[in-house]
Amino acid sequence: MSVKDFTQSLDSFLIAFEERLRQVVKSDVEFVQLIEEDLVTAGGKRVRPRLAFLASSALGEVPHTVELALAVELIHSAALLHDDLIDDAETRRGKEAAFRKYGNAVSVLAGDYLLSRQMALLAQIGNMELVAMCAQAARMLSEGEVLQFQMVALADYSLENYERIIHGKTASLMQLACEGAAVLGGAPNVVREALAQFGARYGQAFQMRDDYLDLMGSSEVLGKPAGGDVREGKVTRITLRLLETYPGEVEDIFKRHGAQKGDIERLRELAVQSGADQDVIQAIAQRVEQAIATLRALPYSASRDELEALAKRELVRVS
């Protein structure tokens, strides 16, 4: 396939995806419809649907790729709705958070509605192994999110917890998008395993970069003030390093949730001074390399190239 054909085929897929999404989330209960419309029009980067498409087209023609992409995106969207309330997020995807309009209650229920629609898609696809995989990804997602909350509540900071959180929150669904395509395409085990690993490593890099930028990014790039995680008491890889290197000072900052003027700037300063920022960039680079290495199990294709390019972009954005 030429690059132009490939780009057209990705574009058509994403258009079909948006159209199907609109249909799938439709409800005759007005408040459900309002929230789901918000979600559809808000768009977002559709990273997970893209992954499903790329994995699928790297394997040739895989049935039900749109349904797979929808199922994964619906789990993700439900998590965003349930997370709006958790994070007390100012904005999601640049739109006013749903719960500010209709209350936490309706957000949670609208998330449940999306999960029910995701199950309906799975029934339509008709692959029981995929049901088990979605169950597992959703499990890791919810456990990861609770663990994040627990880590804050108990000040139970560790790299092990952090790794589990980013895997659960982000990597598990990216893995599902890629591995799901392999399962639906009946790919051999070695290819399935490669795509699963690609999704997992890419997803970990993705979340680590998000977390890095949350502290080290400029507020212009972030579209919000830096240091949001610190203010929520969330420790990420970079602040874990700082807690080790400067325990007293950094613990104090976390205890007051970065509320004192200059706290966030001080953490950024310490990160550069100690090299904690470079440590995280290296860790991201390592995941990106691991992700790319797994792609060798796939034959050459424009899709495989694009998967590689996607992974590499995680590096450009931090350095």
Added chain:
Amino acid sequence: MSVKDFTQSLDSFLIAFEERLRQVVKSDVEFVQLIEEDLVTAGGKRVRPRLAFLASSALGEVPHTVELALAVELIHSAALLHDDLIDDAETRRGKEAAFRKYGNAVSVLAGDYLLSRQMALLAQIGNMELVAMCAQAARMLSEGEVLQFQMVALADYSLENYERIIHGKTASLMQLACEGAAVLGGAPNVVREALAQFGARYGQAFQMRDDYLDLMGSSEVLGKPAGGDVREGKVTRITLRLLETYPGEVEDIFKRHGAQKGDIERLRELAVQSGADQDVIQAIAQRVEQAIATLRALPYSASRDELEALAKRELVRVS
């Protein structure tokens, strides 16, 4: 089967159910484990698992009845966790509401965890039609709950909305428990339809009775002050009738959410005076009769008798 054997077999089923439930919800994330333990030890009447058992044993021997019962109960439990926050409920099943201990955030996520475990059970059962049925029941549940919220927000009161709410909130899962057994047992369509109808009618009667008692019951029986629905702005069948008969006075009470001294007593008085209370009792009796009539499609068994007795109990509890 003798009555004694039947009782023993129901008891064994419920013991096995509790044991499996404990295993299924186990998590190595401490905060997840704490909430799920609360749920398991709180117990509850296990109405839905009972229905699954009775429907199943009325058909002879049905595979995966425990897994079906668990899947239905987990959807129900997730709804309770998501509902704790919605209703700002004082207590659930006599235990302190989970969210008071760990915050709304963890309750919502722990509910998501239960839904993921339910999906894992469905994958284990391996029946794709049951996946579709669970998706449909979960959809009706979330839409019904949002509709209830919408009815309060828009003062959009109608019997049609009320019927949809009670079906979604309660009857859809009871139907799932009964019809699910028929599907797993490969029952003929006429039997499947009968069990589906039994579950739906019984569930509607069950919720109507709950709603009736919420206003008309004594606070000793309820274990909380009567009139909780009025205070949350929720209109039920009995108050719908009162809004028709005494529009001005009852609308005023709803506008102030029954906050004025004597409001709830006044509604109880009006219900008796207008016969609205008897209207609801008759409506419940009708659903109970419809439920029982569907059982004729099943051969005689101790289980069928017990299903009939369950339905009849909804009448005793109101009159």
